Amino acid sequence: MWTLADKPVNSRLLIGSALYPSPHIMQEAIRASQADVVTVSLRRQTAFQQAEQAGGQQFWQLLRELELNILPNTAGCHNAKEAITTAHMARELFNTNWIKLEVIGDEYSLQPDPFALLEATKELISQGFEVFPYCTDDLVLCEKLVEAGCRILMPWGAPIGTGKGLINPYALRNLRQRLTDITLIVDAGIGAPSHAAQALEMGYDAVLLNTAVAKSPDPISMGKAFAAAVDAGRLAYQAGIMPASDTASPSTPTLGTPFWHQQSS
Amino acid sequence: MGRVLAWQLQQQGFQVILYDQASTDGEAAAAFVAAGMLAPYAELESAESDVFQLGLRSLELWPQIIHSLKAQHLFHAGGTLVVAHPQDQAYLQRFQQQLQYHQIAPEHSPLLSKQQLAATNSGLAERFDMALSLPTESWIYARELLGVLQQGLLDQGVQWHHNCAVAKVNNGQIISAAGVHHFDWAIDCRGLGAQAQIPQLRGVRGEVIEVHAPEVDIKQMVRLMHPHYRLYLVPRDNHHYLLGATQIETDDQSNISVRSALELLSALYSLHPGFAEARIVRTATGCRPALPDHLPSVVTDNQLIRINGLFRHGFLLAPALAEAALAQIQGH
Numbered sequence: 285m286w287t288l289a290d291k292p293v294n295s296r297l298l299i300g301s302a303l304y305p306s307p308h309i310m311q312e313a314i315r316a317s318q319a320d321v322v323t324v325s326l327r328r329q330t331a332f333q334q335a336e337q338a339g340g341q342q343f344w345q346l347l348r349e350l351e352l353n354i355l356p357n358t359a360g361c362h363n364a365k366e367a368i369t370t371a372h373m374a375r376e377l378f379n380t381n382w383i384k385l386e387v388i389g390d391e392y393s394l395q396p397d398p399f400a401l402l403e404a405t406k407e408l409i410s411q412g413f414e415v416f417p418y419c420t421d422d423l424v425l426c427e428k429l430v431e432a433g434c435r436i437l438m439p440w441g442a443p444i445g446t447g448k449g450l451i452n453p454y455a456l457r458n459l460r461q462r463l464t465d466i467t468l469i470v471d472a473g474i475g476a477p478s479h480a481a482q483a484l485e486m487g488y489d490a491v492l493l494n495t496a497v498a499k500s501p502d503p504i505s506m507g508k509a510f511a512a513a514v515d516a517g518r519l520a521y522q523a524g525i526m527p528a529s530d531t532a533s534p535s536t537p538t539l540g541t542p543f544w545h546q547q548s549s
Numbered sequence: 550m551g552r553v554l555a556w557q558l559q560q561q562g563f564q565v566i567l568y569d570q571a572s573t574d575g576e577a578a579a580a581f582v583a584a585g586m587l588a589p590y591a592e593l594e595s596a597e598s599d600v601f602q603l604g605l606r607s608l609e610l611w612p613q614i615i616h617s618l619k620a621q622h623l624f625h626a627g628g629t630l631v632v633a634h635p636q637d638q639a640y641l642q643r644f645q646q647q648l649q650y651h652q653i654a655p656e657h658s659p660l661l662s663k664q665q666l667a668a669t670n671s672g673l674a675e676r677f678d679m680a681l682s683l684p685t686e687s688w689i690y691a692r693e694l695l696g697v698l699q700q701g702l703l704d705q706g707v708q709w710h711h712n713c714a715v716a717k718v719n720n721g722q723i724i725s726a727a728g729v730h731h732f733d734w735a736i737d738c739r740g741l742g743a744q745a746q747i748p749q750l751r752g753v754r755g756e757v758i759e760v761h762a763p764e765v766d767i768k769q770m771v772r773l774m775h776p777h778y779r780l781y782l783v784p785r786d787n788h789h790y791l792l793g794a795t796q797i798e799t800d801d802q803s804n805i806s807v808r809s810a811l812e813l814l815s816a817l818y819s820l821h822p823g824f825a826e827a828r829i830v831r832t833a834t835g836c837r838p839a840l841p842d843h844l845p846s847v848v849t850d851n852q853l854i855r856i857n858g859l860f861r862h863g864f865l866l867a868p869a870l871a872e873a874a875l876a877q878i879q880g881h
Contacts, residue, residue, distance in 0.1 A: 306841065343751065501651075
């Protein structure tokens with residue numbers, strides 16, 4: 285059990301609700317992943333409509349049936365104003381002050397716009413939101429987000445949907461070392477369970493992913509695989525991972541090895 | 550779905566009476582917006598084995614139905630080319646992974662080299678280095694087929710109560726504003742119109758665009774694998790192309806959004822430079838009836854059959870589901 289924005293949760297895996305072959309498979313895969321938090325995008329469903337009459341109600345009902353913490357996101361927003369409007373709609377629809385703040389700066393790579401992100405973060409925190417900002421691994425940006433009042437940061441592992449894993453482990457490790465009191469979640473770019481385990485081994489509090497499970501030929505089995513990976517990664521971090529060394533060190537003492545074995549090797 | 554089943558029933562000698570909430574031209578049906586793709590292999594990108602198997606059966610049945618309607622000109626067996634831009638090759642690989650997962654034999658999905666792609670004369674080799682070919686896939690001119698089915702049914706003397714909203718379909722009963730009508734069998738093919746009786750049914754919005762592109766000569770269906778957009782292209786007569794389709798979780802049937810149009814058209818332009826000067830002929834929006842598992846449902850309860858949840862696969866699934874319904878009735 286750990287605490288995410290004052291809520292007790294068990295799993296260190298946060299999972300997305302997009303791209304699954306069907307809502308039924310989405311429900312099954314999310315259950316298999318044991319995630320306690322599920323993200324949901326509002327942007328496309330609600331175009332042109334007011335929150336109270338927004339489309340997609342039935343899809344959201346399927347999500348509510350999972351009885352998990354819902355983390356609405358502002359995917360698809362390209363400026364601070366759009367993101368703030370979407371956050372308000374999310375608060376109304378899902379009765380939560382949690383918002384995963386995404387402000388896209390580059391349409392092709394979906395790289396976040398750090399300037400608009402910071403602007404929207406300040407505004408939403410002043411309005412009482414718990415902001416989960418999707419950001420790059422830039423230390424200065426992350427520090428500014430913390431100064432703005434973020435208790436949680438979600439730096440990318442790699443661009444959304446690429447599945448490349450942690451492409452800049454140095455920067456991610458540096459963030460962990462510098463921002464010791466902040467909840468850090470690797471968001472985006474995770475492709476394989478081993479990537480998730482790697483983030484947890486570094487001391488990250490959790491990972492957030494979607495495509496790796498949803499677009500697997502067997503999303504339910506992949507959900508289980510990620511559940512096991514985050515458990516393994518966290519356990520390893522707590523146990524203490526041996527520092528790598530350049531020189532070999534035998535796990536069996538050489539003292540007791542018969543000399544003719546040494547000669548023949 | 551309703552028209553195909555009515556035609557098959559009529560062909561088997563049953564007396565068929567149709568209740569239709571709209572006019573006979575079918576404009577209100579989700580099928581009216583459909584591109585008419587019979588693409589079970591390509592659909593494996595996001596559909597399950599059941600849809601694939603039913604789709605294969607429909608691929609066998611459609612030529613017979615088309616023949617019985619004397620509408621061979623509406624059926625096209627050109628296959629599908631699946632492409633991805635060089636920077637998006639991973640998405641083509643993912644699709645290949647899906648095909649392997651479903652144990653599709655390589656001869657059903659050969660990978661074409663740039664030279665082989667050039668030999669298709671599609672012009673796609675200008676921008677793509679390779680393509681996955683799905684040679685057995687076909688397509689139907691959907692809107693025209695609805696018209697042919699309508700005419701065929703009327704010519705056969707089918708009673709067609711159009712503009713007649715049906716409130717409920719029960720065991721052997723159809724209940725409309727005009728009263729309760731009794732039959733040997735009542736078959737509910739209302740799609741989203743059945744939502745009151747199938748609460749888990751939901752609408753998924755789809756938007757399509759038809760363009761006229763004289764500079765483009767593509768004779769196959771094309772699927773573009775892209776990180777953000779899902780695009781298919783279906784050729785029609787005289788250099789017309791239908792492109793679609795968005796998939797948005799809402800039952801809003803209003804006109805296509807600017808964003809969807811931009812996405813579809815940008816993806817289209819990326820296929821072939823000749824689309825730059827294409828003319829936009831029409832846009833259309835429809836909502837597909839979907840169940841939570843995105844699988845079709847055929848439920849029989851005494852003298853009632855409910856067929857629904859065809860989702861994105863109306864034309865792909867209709868003949869196979871009609872066959873299943875017919876078997877239920879004939880075996881009763």
